Amino acid sequence: MASANVSALLKPVKIGPYTARNRIFMSALTRNRSVPTSVPNEVNVEYYRQRARSAGLIVTEGVLITQQGTEWPHAPGLWSREQVEGWKKVTDAVHAEGGLVYAQLWHCGRVSHPKAPEQIAAGVPVYAPSAISARGGKFRHIPGEPNATYVTPTAIDDPKKLIALFKKAAINAKEAGFDGVEIHGANGYLISQFLETGSNQRTDEYGGSTENRTRFALETLKEVIDVWGPERVGIKLSPAGGYNDMGMPLDDAKETYSYLTTEIDKLGIGYITFARYGEALDPVIDGKKRATVHDVVGTYTPLVKNPNTAVLVNTGYTAEEGAQAVEQGTAAAVVYGMNWIVHPDFAKRIQDGKPLDGFQRLDMMGLYGHYPPYPHTEDLFKGEKLAKLKEDLKKGYTDYPDADAAVPDAQDVPIKVGA
Template identity: 60%
Template sequence: MAPPATVAPLFEPIQLGPLTLRNRIFMSALTRNRSVPTNVPNAVNLEYYQQRAKSAGLIITEGVLISQQGSEWPHAPGIWSKEQVAAWKKITDAVHKEGSFIYAQLWHLGRVSHPDAPEQKAAGVPVYAPSSNRCTRWKVQIPSGPPWICYGEYLSELIALHQLTYIQPTAIDDPTTLLDLFEKAAENAKEAGFDGVELHGANGYLIHQFLDSTSNTRTDSWGGSVANRAKFGLLALERLIKVFGKDRVSVKLTPCGGYNDMGMPLDETLETYSYFISEADKLGIVYIDLVRYSDALDPILDGKKRAIQHDVIDSYASLIKHAKVFSNSGWTPEEAAAGVKDGQVEGIFFGMLWINHPDVASRLEHEKPLDQSD
């Protein structure tokens, strides 16, 4: 039985480096905070990924912390220890058994690491960032009592609405020490059996913080000009390529900003991301995920939204000459299929749909509803 014509382009196989993906319906990184009681993936994580591997063309893990220092919430998984590597190996084996592929999204939070998070305290080091200027964000409450399972499921417990917190980070003296962490994390991801890695360059985390002039106010060779601000992210990609090879390395970007107190003026945004995307593409990485504007990722902070709304596909996709152009955020299946058909994009990451339905691709193929009815 052929898939419905409205979504048929999503079921065309695609070559991603050495991998042949069975469809273009990909699973975006979704932070679930289920690695209880510590930061080591467990049986719940295993079941979660195995269920979704039955139909996804490609899975990107939830953000995987590259060090104990770079944490924000309890129970997010890491990849800095042998125990974590062994636990992830069980997950990658299960995903492969179901016929899918899985990339690790390598994540360091920089200035939005929560000072009160247990892992941040246990690390015994400051909250590091490119610069020491503070970050404004919603107040995240670290709950007491029984371990909590999922950030989204317990939102009312975690966020005190209308209360802001101001995180004051410490400027990192030598950013290459953070690049070393990315390289080691890639080595661990390879040992754990991941098919590749995605550099988390989005949502106001460390890579994004170096790119954005509002969070990076350095006056040395790591800040100031567009090329200097782009350097950290590009060198991070080079470190990942060193381990995995360029055809298994990718990056996720949110040029519109907004989330975690990010956003430059439009002209500076266009100049910065045009440069970074062009240079990243020259490295030969396998895909670039361009995340569209999302109102959900543009909270009101100090009475205003921060995002710089613009069409990220129209603005940047034409700059990508070698990598696959993937996208994320708010795509309906029908819109995604049309985007693939007309050549706007080559594959789409869905997020929320995979939370509700472990079998998104199968449902689309067999015209089952995307709700909780069956």
């Protein structure tokens, strides 16, 4: 039985037109298992099915809106008919378990690499707001260049071209049977790059002033709302920056994200997720941490006044702290990350007071995959080799046990990392 200090997380909550069974939501989590060619497969279906049995709402891993915009190998997309059909199997599985699932729409912007196989296949440059390279980070899947780093991107001539890709992906997500979509506006990807002064130095209507730097995010939201209606759309923001070389002076960050939050509030979308500062997502670049550390939740959540827009919080919450945020009215629900990787029944464990013992099995290969890296040959995805590859995909992905099969004497482990 759940302890009284987490019971607030177990109550149903309204998100847009839906009622989620509890307030323990699953964050987008990069897992790199959509092999081959960014198409969801039966292993992905099982992964989401397992977690749909107890999650209040699942937000998928970042779903690429176009073949251009790839940072990781084998991340799923939503630009092709085959991908739509693959995701339809996922959404059917989630719904069969009584779950809700939103697709997180994602474009990597400048943190892609021109020599990545998917980027080459796309036949277009790495696009970003400005021709400014990110610092830090490595690409370990570039053929012949295991230590490849970021390169200077191409400044997009007309940002509306990229907004149109978000809209097309939103249309595809609807056809694939998702319950809604979340715009990935966090963690140093394309929308973050437009928002921040260090990565956006445009002199047109998409750069310079706070109003101009937020224009891309707001126009993207409006185009996606045109497809889904406001109530089935969410957005994730990370005002503290850090990851992928993000981080503005504190005054700029507060002004930018306060203005953006206020303008989003006017749109009446289903939810805004605020990711607070997390040390694990704050790289050391040039000898210093990159993030603009401040009270994200306390600064921006009071600006959400629209009764139709739920506030969600993310990054590093324990179950007890999450329940407190709900009880105090700070958040409608809490979005957890790493715990959902290692506990497919995470919400049920909280409900039943079971231990969180999966972290003892977590490793980097489990996070990001056991499949062979690029380069690969076409016969890797055929016959016995493909069958073997799909078995490898399950390791550290769908093979975590439910609580009934867990190690009996494991200790409760607080959530220290969120996605």
